Amino acid sequence: MPTIKDVSKLAGVSVATVSRYLNKNGYVSQQAADAIAEVIDKLNYKPNNIARSLAGMKTATIALMVPDILNPFFPEVARATEDAANAYDYTLILCNTDNNPEKEQKYIETLIHKQVDGIIISSYTIKPEQLEHLQKRKIPVILMDNHLSGSSIVSLMSNNFNGGKLATEHLQNQGCRKIAHICGPIHITSSRERTNGYEVIAKQLDSFTPSLIAYSDFTVKGGYRAMQELIQKHPDLDGVFASNDLMAAGAIKALQKANLSVPTDVKVIGFDGIQMEMMSPEISTVAQPIYEIGKTAVDTLVKLINGDSIETYTQTFEVELQVKQSTSIQSK
Amino acid sequence: MPTIKDVSKLAGVSVATVSRYLNKNGYVSQQAADAIAEVIDKLNYKPNNIARSLAGMKTATIALMVPDILNPFFPEVARATEDAANAYDYTLILCNTDNNPEKEQKYIETLIHKQVDGIIISSYTIKPEQLEHLQKRKIPVILMDNHLSGSSIVSLMSNNFNGGKLATEHLQNQGCRKIAHICGPIHITSSRERTNGYEVIAKQLDSFTPSLIAYSDFTVKGGYRAMQELIQKHPDLDGVFASNDLMAAGAIKALQKANLSVPTDVKVIGFDGIQMEMMSPEISTVAQPIYEIGKTAVDTLVKLINGDSIETYTQTFEVELQVKQSTSIQSK
């Protein structure tokens, strides 16, 4: 592979001039520029990233840390992020932490070490100290689907509260009178807010009682168990809002097992808007703009990397109600 | 961050000795080793990967190229690969190509350029020239779920032919007499072999006719459409083997729409063994050992990177029949 020296020799200039040309900083005459351009083209020269990085520049690499790539939500995030990163000629390192704080910590060390230019973190176990650690190392961080109060970390979140309200209102509009809720882990901000949204609406109904809320864990199995519990306590419920799509799917399984038909007997809505076209009935949901969030995360991260100023440290994205079969009025 | 110089100074030895100690090559006295170890510990020194790479060493980075991270098969692959890579202290770069040959080619160039130590490729559009290109650059490659005849590329594949037979035999054992097949893209080796497996068994049945095979594309929608077509042509079919789980899910949707019950009226089996617990009924499948394949891919790749010799260039993995609700005899 040709080096900058080869280029400089053939173009009859010094390496410094070539470097200036490449980085578009400092002065380079038109004449020199033309000569260099021609040689670069002829040799098909590409600067060596590694050498560049060593000389104090960026590594053109960002990392995406996700808690569980097997949860269909995160491949969608990964896909969006990867796309956007590519557009900036950044390479994306995938870090799957399995919700394991140790793995998380190990990754942070590794990434500092690999000198990634920035990190997008989606984690429910991350601690402020860890983020401060990264900031000390001057590595920009974007927090996704999470928010640490008081810190000066950029965080991106959907309007979960509003989404919770939307979902519950929708069930109400579809004629549900007794609406249960399967909530996600309570230590997760976004999860809590969805539940808050539910409560605001559900409490307006006479039927409301705290035992209409079942606590679960964002998994299919968890949703299944929570639904069984709800059926037992409230055999007459006619609507369920699950805080994510996976739990909604679990809930539907439990309902079908109990010979309750969805949507005829009970209507079910989820949250997230992940691709689940394989389901039947297809699940109504409150969709997050996942692609947009991923893209914005990268856009903002790149700004931080380049030292540009950021307007807002907390960005909220609007969610969208997507009505599918699981809440339609005319039963399928 | 401390450098090798800091360590050498504090330990009272030269940088060469420290480097020898770190790489366990050349001679280092016990005394020097102890001193160095202590200083490294005290400073929490970690060698700078970038400098290392520049000095001709490896980048400790491997890439995983997948056609579509949104297809649940690939997050599972990614997860396995990432796990294994981690165990070797390698970092994993994720490359999502969207089945787009141009993106693929662009990624190959980028990866060569980033000097990744090796690449695991899962692609149905990759061309032998591209792999040769990589080999010329001395970058080891592992081909996953694909096989290019005649080339000296390591390739890993499940026993698709056997899997196709297993699936079809299973349907037969469950009492199916007229078994249809939804096949995947015919230009994909693994897909063709599954279909071959089906044919061997299905042709033993009197009911067999070529129009029992519907051609599709590995997607849920594709499976749905193919199933509709099959129902039309063969209203009396009682078993369907779909070449992957997504198409099986699509088929089930189509059957339910046509008021045919799964598994009572028609039994359905898929292929892959991806996590689809959200389905109801849960889908029987011929499971590939995805985790093992991913791990083997990394193990083998690391061997190639280290210049170790490889025994077999084509490795086949056995598949396993997983019976779930969609083919059980006692209807749920």
Next chain:
DNA sequence: ACGATATGTGTAATCGGTTACATGTAATTT
């Protein structure tokens, strides 16, 4: 006892870039 081999260590070149600094010329001010 003496060359050969094994052990241990340091100096300096190298990987392929970036960039501070020196230097020189051309254009602009005053």
Next chain:
DNA sequence: AAATTACATGTAACCGATTACACATATCGT
């Protein structure tokens, strides 16, 4: 016309490792 300022380029130090080579000492075989 002298003093600035803008433009243009090259030399060489530097980023943080690896490693060829030179050199020194210890151990060994005969």
